[in-house]
Amino acid sequence: MRRLFFILCLPLVFVVVLAASVKDDYFEMSKQLEIMQSAFRELNLFYVDELAPGELMETGIKAMLAKLDPYTRYFPETKMEDVRFMQTGEYGGIGASVEKRDGQTIVVNLLEGEPAAQAGLQLGDVITHVNGRSLTDLDQNQIGELMQGATGTNVSVDIQRPGTLELLTFNLERRKVKVPDVPYQGMLSETTGYLALNSFTKTASFEVRKALLNLTDSLGAKHVVIDLRGNGGGLLREAISMVNLFVGKGQEVVSTKGKTSDWNKSYKTRGNALRPDLPIAILVDGKSASASEIVAGTLQDLDRAVVVGSESFGKGLVQQTKKLAYGTRMKVTVAKYYTPSGRCVQRLDYSHRDDEGEVHAAADSTLNTFYTSNGREVLEGRGVLPDIEVAQPELSYVLRGLLENGVLFDFAVQHRDAIQTPEDAVNFKVSESTWEAFVNFTQSLSELPYASKTLEAFQTLKLKAQEELLDAPNATALEALSLGLKANVGDDLNRHRAEVELELEQELVMHLYNTSGEYRHGLALDPVAQKAVQLLESNDYISILQGPADQN
Numbered sequence: 001m002r003r004l005f006f007i008l009c010l011p012l013v014f015v016v017v018l019a020a021s022v023k024d025d026y027f028e029m030s031k032q033l034e035i036m037q038s039a040f041r042e043l044n045l046f047y048v049d050e051l052a053p054g055e056l057m058e059t060g061i062k063a064m065l066a067k068l069d070p071y072t073r074y075f076p077e078t079k080m081e082d083v084r085f086m087q088t089g090e091y092g093g094i095g096a097s098v099e100k101r102d103g104q105t106i107v108v109n110l111l112e113g114e115p116a117a118q119a120g121l122q123l124g125d126v127i128t129h130v131n132g133r134s135l136t137d138l139d140q141n142q143i144g145e146l147m148q149g150a151t152g153t154n155v156s157v158d159i160q161r162p163g164t165l166e167l168l169t170f171n172l173e174r175r176k177v178k179v180p181d182v183p184y185q186g187m188l189s190e191t192t193g194y195l196a197l198n199s200f201t202k203t204a205s206f207e208v209r210k211a212l213l214n215l216t217d218s219l220g221a222k223h224v225v226i227d228l229r230g231n232g233g234g235l236l237r238e239a240i241s242m243v244n245l246f247v248g249k250g251q252e253v254v255s256t257k258g259k260t261s262d263w264n265k266s267y268k269t270r271g272n273a274l275r276p277d278l279p280i281a282i283l284v285d286g287k288s289a290s291a292s293e294i295v296a297g298t299l300q301d302l303d304r305a306v307v308v309g310s311e312s313f314g315k316g317l318v319q320q321t322k323k324l325a326y327g328t329r330m331k332v333t334v335a336k337y338y339t340p341s342g343r344c345v346q347r348l349d350y351s352h353r354d355d356e357g358e359v360h361a362a363a364d365s366t367l368n369t370f371y372t373s374n375g376r377e378v379l380e381g382r383g384v385l386p387d388i389e390v391a392q393p394e395l396s397y398v399l400r401g402l403l404e405n406g407v408l409f410d411f412a413v414q415h416r417d418a419i420q421t422p423e424d425a426v427n428f429k430v431s432e433s434t435w436e437a438f439v440n441f442t443q444s445l446s447e448l449p450y451a452s453k454t455l456e457a458f459q460t461l462k463l464k465a466q467e468e469l470l471d472a473p474n475a476t477a478l479e480a481l482s483l484g485l486k487a488n489v490g491d492d493l494n495r496h497r498a499e500v501e502l503e504l505e506q507e508l509v510m511h512l513y514n515t516s517g518e519y520r521h522g523l524a525l526d527p528v529a530q531k532a533v534q535l536l537e538s539n540d541y542i543s544i545l546q547g548p549a550d551q552n
Contacts, residue, residue: 036060069333069350071319077327081148087235089179089201093148094155094172096121100140101406108409111179112514115172121159123511124413128167129158151176162413178203184519185211186219192533193221194523197242200234200291205241212245212275223279223536225529229309233290236267236318236337243298244269246305248276251340253298256318258335263318279541280305281532284384285392289313296384297339303374306541307386308532314347314361314383341370343380374547387544388535390528398496399503401450402442408507411441416511425517426524430505435497438504443489450492 040060044053054076061074075083085091095114098105105127110117127135130146138146147155151174159168181204185195193215197208208226215221233239240253247253247269255266282296282305293312299305318335338344348359367381379385395403402408415437422428430438442449493500502525509521523529535541 065330069317071315071317071331072333073331075329075331080327080329083321083329083331087202089181089199089203091148091177092151092153092174093177094157094174095177096147098127098140098143098147100143103136105135105140105143111177114177115175116157116170119170119172121157121170122161122413124162124409125168126160126162127157128160129156131156149174180207182207182211183515185215186516186520187215187221188225188523188529188533189537191220191222192536193219193224194227194529195224196227196519197231197292199231200238200242202235202238204234204238205245208242209245209274212278216275216278223281223533224275225281225283225532225536226305227283227529228288228292228296229283229285229528230287231289231292232287232313233292233315236291236294239291239294240267240269242295244271245274246276246278246280246299247302248273251302253340254294255338256335257338258318260334263335279536281536281541282307283528283532284309284312284386285528286310286313286383288384289315290317293345293384294337294339297343297345297378300378300384300387301339301341301343301370301372303372303376303545303547306388306532306535306544307384308388308535309386309390309528310392311385311389312345312383314345314381316344316346341372341378343368343370343378345380345383347381347383372547374545376545376547388531390531393499396496396499398450398492399500401448402500403503405449407442407445407449408504411438411504412507412511414441416508419508419512421512425509425513425521428505428509428512428521430501430508434508435501435504439490439493442493448487448489450487 040053040057043056044051058074058076065072065074081091094116095111096107096116097109099108100106107116107121107123107125107127110121110123127143129135130143133146135143135146147157149155153174155172155174157170157172159170161168179199179201181197181199181201182195183198185193188194195208195211195215197204212224215224236254243251243253249269249272251269253267253269256263258264280299282299284292284296284307288296288309289312293315296305296307296312300307316336316338317333318337319331320334321329321331324330336344336346347361349362350359353359362381364379367379370378370380372378415434419434420431506518506522510518513521535544
């Protein structure tokens with residue numbers, strides 16, 4: 001009887017303990033809020049300098065969130081357009097991206113078919129004024145806010161075009177600009193189609209569906225390569241819908257586990273697959289994250305696609321946007337997601353930091369192994385590891401410096417009009433005269449745009465020598481070594497000509513052809529895409545996906 005009484009009392013004890021825990025949490029939260037409110041009030045009343053309460057509180061909120069993960073973010077009322085853009089890929093504007101460099105605001109990207117491109121703006125144009133306001137003292141975010149606005153409104157942009165003296169003025173009408181989810185689709189060979197997916201906004205799966213139908217029904221593709229490289233993710237539902245294009249109804253795509261039971265969910269495909277038997281390859285790299293990893297990881301777990309490229313980013317966290325007071329919002333990490341094999345691709349555990357506050361990836365020996373439908377091993381905590389890895393060559397210090405300092409871009413802006421262009425971008429090559437012009441252009445720069453690690457180490461050594469007051473003979477030896485290390489731009493460029501010329505070619509294609517031309521030219525030389533084509537057309541992907549059980 002006493003035992004029965006004890007058992008019957010267990011639920012009551014649990015409820016009492018839970019209630020006490022909730023009460024303690026509530027008290028602690030109320031206490032801390034009261035402390036923060038009183039500190040904020042006293043600062044605002046008595047701090048010696050004038051304070052902006054809104055800015056001060058925003059700083060406090062951001063500092064608090066910085067202790068969590070980089071994906072939990074606060075959006076003040078003025079940044080609601082950013083929230084909408086993340087979900088839709090749409091904004092009111094002119095379709096031009098700018099970059100602030102050396103005090104100038106330079107046009108670095110133009111969307112095809114949008115107001116800026118249609119009006120005749122060009123890459124490399126320097127924007128001096130927007131609606132009559134000088135941009136000299138504004139940062140890049142402020143400039144973006146000036147250029148964006150409600151659709152149907154007008155904006156005046158003053159341009160200084162390199163190589164011309166006159167100031168050009170463009171009066172543009174802002175439109176609803178949609179950054180395309182699928183910026184390019186086409187054929188890599190007679191039988192293999194290709195589509196690039198840049199983001200997972202609310203139209204992503206619909207755009208992929210359209211592209212697949214065009215590639216298979218109109219262009220005759222027997223296999224398709226889907227490029228998720230550089231795709232940082234987006235909406236979870238769009239990733240599930242995209243998997244559903246290749247996997248039939250009722251298959252679990254992803255599950256989530258969170259702090260509350262509301263986020264312990266399983267998401268399954270809801271409809272029939274559009275192309276259940278189409279051989280596909282997924283391309284990933286270190287910038288493929290979140291929704292991209294759900295698609296790649298799930299299709300890999302189900303042995304439905306071969307994954308090619310390099311290790312993905314490793315973001316296995318799910319965010320949800322929460323409404324706060326006065327029109328503000330906060331994007332909160334609410335759960336971790338798991339692919340069908342049971343693995344979570346999250347690389348970093350932000351709840352565990354070292355003494356300096358840094359977060360590190362777990363050691364390989366601590367990670368669990370999971371298995372695909374056919375018994376192939378997949379590892380947790382490392383993003384999505386490709387089935388076939390294609391090593392990417394490391395950039396030389398010469399090319400890295402040229403890219404970081406915008407030398408290739410500046411050369412293209414100044415010389416593109418004089419370059420002969422074949423009709424098809426695939427056939428574009430850097431001529432000998434263009435290469436010589438590039439070498440001369442780089443040699444004429446006032447500052448060397450690159451530095452070797454050897455030279456950087458020497459500069460450190462030289463400073464140390466000066467501190468220690470080395471005598472004249474040693475100083476002379478250092479000077480002789482310095483002369484030996486001095487860069488010769490012509491020799492350096494010709495020594496690294498193969499890789500520099502390839503990047504120069506890509507840069508010029510971007511300026512001389514549209515987006516489709518840039519993709520057509522680049523894919524023909526892309527080792528990752530070409531490896532995917534080889535795997536699909538040789539049927540080698542079948543033996544990769546079969547797993548150990550079917551190889552006996």
